Amino acid sequence: MGFCSFFSHRLSVFSRVSMVFLIVFALLTVCVTADDKESGSFLTLNDVPAAEAFIDSVDVAVIGFFENETGRGYNEFLAAAKQMDKLPVALCSEKEVWAKYGIVSDTISIFRKADLHQEHLKLSEPKKIDTDGLTRFLTLNNIQFVTEYNQATAVGLFQSEVKTHVLLIAKSGSSDSDPLQQLFRDVAQKYAGKMLFVLVNGKEKPNARVLEYFGLKSRDLPRIGIYDGGSDKKWLMKKGEITNERLQNFCDSFLDGELQKQNPGGKTEL
Template sequence: MARDRCWLLLILFTCGLTPEVAAETEISSDGPVAAQEPTWLTDVPAAMEFIAAAEVAIIGFFQDLEIPTVSVFHGMVQKFQNVSFGISTDSEVLSHYNITGNSIVLFRLTAIGLFNSMIQIHLLLIMNKSLPEYEESMHRFRKAAKLFQGKILFIMVDSVMKESGKVISFFKLKESQLPALAIYRTVDDEWDTLPFTVVSAENVQKFCDGFLKGKLLRENHESEEKTPKVEL
């Protein structure tokens, strides 16, 4: 399945990482590596230019530089030296990208597929960030993420962003089916979706477990659509 090319904003869940997971971002001790520093983005034009210049750009948006997530971010900078990293504490920059808290955000030119050498299964929460239930849904989504550390990369996609239309189309979702979960495996392009009314750690876990076991919900939907309707 061909991948559409577009700019996509993805929030990576690094806040609240356990020490074991945070340690994965540290530099290998195989040998000395020249230190790499993120680019400071002091205003909106600088951030826009930085993102436009790279196929993959990761920006740490921080309101507080003393939190543990900042150390995790700097560890990522050192480990992935072929990726462009930026950092900003400017309130106008955070507002421009609808950042309301400390976040590490990835901007990528290719819609599907993140760091193929890392975690190969990605779970996307496709949801309008302005919905009243967004914060509670994110809390539950993060709770479920802890159950699949090292197995599945949990990602938030803001459905109202223009660029997100390519992702929604890729997973053959309709606007009426959102919010939805979409899961994707990079090695074979296998995927599945689950529209929902209320996200919970339980239904996220069940959906992920089913995918890991090879049970695809969309196969049931496709078979139902192919079954001819018979009038009685």
């Protein structure tokens, strides 16, 4: 999925100011999304620039394309969106925006930056529409630049067309977790569409199998690993300080094929 840029050399000063305003407005709207949902109010997108600004302002954007409030699944969608309080959600009935994204009937659309993917659920197709089902749909497709691994997100991660996962296995909440997560996110954005970055909380019992799969103990954390779903193989980055440069070199070595050549079995540390 490509994202339109709002600035070009041909834009007038007025256009530049207008677009900056739209982006700032979208960002402010996202910041208050949770409060708006509590009050039953959702952002309404009335034109293409507003939709582009909204989509471009977040990792994952959800738009409910409904002609009106009587559409099939409308109330269920609002109820599901309120449950996903951290997920930016907007509504759109403007047909110009529909045409921009290839929408022809009432549809719930999810726009993701991490794997450059759009997911469209046409509401005329499912035999049954309920809040729980739509909540599950939103949960499974909530793939961020850094997605926290759990039972629900694992399904969405493995359904993505991007099959290579870079894992930060750490003790969430430890003194080094926040800086590491920020570093991890910074690097993740450079590999959009190529690799998915996944945070695994090593303190959670259900994640013990991930540590076991990589041959790690709790005392070994934090560590960085790569899992490739295409070959069903794994690689573990060599022990040492996790830096931006080392992480990028590790990712690049996989994308360049060097990691696979040096360690065809996918077991030896680098």
